Structure formats: C-alpha cells, structure tokens
Amino acid sequence: MLLIDVHCHLELFKEEVSKVVERAENAGVRVIITSGMDSATNRKALSLSRKFKIVKPSLGIYPTDKLSYPEIEAELKFISGKKDKIVAVGEIGLDYTLPDKKKQQDLFESQLFLAEKVGKPVIVHSREAEADVIKMLKGHSCKAVLHAFHGSVKLVREAAESGIFFSIPSNIGRSEQFQRIVKEVPLSHLLTETDAPFLAPEKGQRSEPAFVAQTVKKIAEIKGLDEIEAANIIYSNYQNLFS
Ligand SMILES: [Zn+2]
Numbered sequence: 001m002l003l004i005d006v007h008c009h010l011e012l013f014k015e016e017v018s019k020v021v022e023r024a025e026n027a028g029v030r031v032i033i034t035s036g037m038d039s040a041t042n043r044k045a046l047s048l049s050r051k052f053k054i055v056k057p058s059l060g061i062y063p064t065d066k067l068s069y070p071e072i073e074a075e076l077k078f079i080s081g082k083k084d085k086i087v088a089v090g091e092i093g094l095d096y097t098l099p100d101k102k103k104q105q106d107l108f109e110s111q112l113f114l115a116e117k118v119g120k121p122v123i124v125h126s127r128e129a130e131a132d133v134i135k136m137l138k139g140h141s142c143k144a145v146l147h148a149f150h151g152s153v154k155l156v157r158e159a160a161e162s163g164i165f166f167s168i169p170s171n172i173g174r175s176e177q178f179q180r181i182v183k184e185v186p187l188s189h190l191l192t193e194t195d196a197p198f199l200a201p202e203k204g205q206r207s208e209p210a211f212v213a214q215t216v217k218k219i220a221e222i223k224g225l226d227e228i229e230a231a232n233i234i235y236s237n238y239q240n241l242f243s
Helices: 018-025 039-051 068-079 099-120 130-138 151-162 175-184 209-225 227-241
Strands: 003-008 027-035 055-059 088-095 120-126 144-147 165-168 191-192
Touching: 003 144, 003 191, 003 209, 003 227, 018 027, 018 175, 018 209, 027 039, 027 088, 027 209, 027 227, 039 055, 039 068, 039 099, 055 165, 068 099, 088 099, 088 130, 088 144, 099 120, 120 130, 130 151, 144 209, 165 175, 191 209, 191 227, 209 227
Parallel strands: 003 027, 027 055, 055 088, 088 120, 120 144, 144 165, 165 191
Antiparallel strands: none
C-alpha cells in the first residue's frame, strides 16, 4: 500500500514519536507531512524531518498564535529562508471563533503571498470562516489543500471546481460531513490526513499517521473502488500537489 498523511502535528507528540513513525511505516505510510503552527512547532517540525526520513515539514503561523506584527514578520522570514526544506506552507487559515478577524486575514494573506513566492502549496484550516477562506484562496495562484473542511456542500463544490484539494481525516467513519465531501469531490482532488493527535477514528482516542489506512478504506467504499486502487490515486494526488 502507498499511503500518505498530508497533515498532522508530530510536534505535539512526546518521546514516543519514533514508535508512532515506525507504526506508520509498517502500515504502508510513505510520507508524513507534519505542520508547524508557530515558532516553536515550526522548529520542531524541521528537526523531526531531519530525524525521520518519511517525515516532511510544512511551516506556517496558525491564527491561534498570539504574535505581534514584528514577530510575525520575523517568522515569515524564517519560513521563507527554509523554502528548500519544506513541502508546504501551513498550517495557516482563519478561525472566526477567535478574535481579530482583520489581523487573521492579514496574516493569512501574507502567507498566501509567501507560498506563491516560494512556489509551495498551502495547508489550510478554517473554522466558521469557510466562505472567506475560499474567497481568499481563489485570489491567489498557489495550490491549496483544505484540511478537515466543515463548509457547506455549495462551498465544497465551489472549492473543488476551482481546483482546491480536500484532505480527509481519520474520523471519517463517524463524520457525515467528511463522507459527504468524499461523495461530492472527484477522487483526483482528495487526500488523506490524520491531524494527529486530533480527529481519531474513535472519540477520545489519540490519532496517529498509521490511521490513514482506515480513511483510504472508507474512501474506497464510498467511491466503489478497491483499497489499493484508491490508495494509488490518492498517492499520485499527493505527488502532483506537493512536487
Ligand atoms: Zn491541524
């Protein structure tokens, strides 16, 4: 099996990371993209990628981060300086359950420009900000993957039609939303992720990259394909998007 986890947070795991990576490899996972969200996790993502061959870093500033404008400037410069080491800019996006929409939009916009400049795709999160996220993505030329997207069917269709990818987390078995996205979006624009340690198949469980196998199984079932076929297509989507 050729499996891919395009979005997780290995930085948030403690000392057992090597076991988590080993279990992923044994399950057939070929690449794990781990996403930083702030200065500390960005550096951790880079160091994990040096330690484990299958781990690739994606760096970004997530809107929950409480950085001042000069700190943001410095971090964007840092990310830009690592352009040859990273596979994407992310996790970035908008979270309207948090304050300061304007600052979030500025930060998101700056990182979309950064992605265009360094020629990398973006890994995007949105929370109660789905329409604005899609509108802003459509204003930029960088390729994008919407992770764990919670927008309406209308927005899903609009995003898919403009070539945006969707990554489906490992809790798909208990999420009607993600099952609906798989039904709506052509397989050519679907990817798998775990958002580990979050969004596990079972409530209260800790997710890990090995669990993408379960997501592929569910996607194959919905699309009426066999698992190997679905896994191969998803893997080639990853190759198209991230290379
Ligand atoms: Zn995440």
